[in-house]
Amino acid sequence: MIAFRELQSLVNQMQRSGLTRLQINSADYAIRMICQPGSQLPAAPAPEPAAVAEVPVTPVAVTAPMPGRLWLQDPLSGKNVGPVSGPVEAGCLLALVQAGPLCLPVRAPQDGILTSIDATQGQAVEYAQPLMHLLPAGQQQTKEHDHAQHRS
Incomplete structure (x- = not known):
């Protein structure tokens, strides 16, 4: 069986x-990895900030750490x-992804507000x-600060 750290290393090398795309087949397992095209390209330099610039509010996607089955609820209890919505702190446990006997946590990457859950229990x-x-x-x-300034 291939170790999770080795998978992470493969993903970094792919990027x-x-x-x-990468597919590895063995007698015991098969691995298929797909990376977003262009994800390895460096970001363009940020333009000089304008006096008043409106920054679009962009939600951050919380992604699966590995292929498996998603658990939003404990299967026994x-x-x-x-949490299913509302404010969360960085590192807060949001769900579990199970692959075989191994369960990996899905944690909030940063402080914020959970706005949507796009997968279902057991998916x-x-x-x-x-x-x-x-x-x-x-x-x-x-966003709230900008609305307050526009009202006054």
């Missing part, structure tokens, strides 16, 4: 080399693994598949 998910969307805390405050 650096520009590969978008039926209790939610994490089969792929690596890096968006599971939820989180509105970063700073963007939410900026």
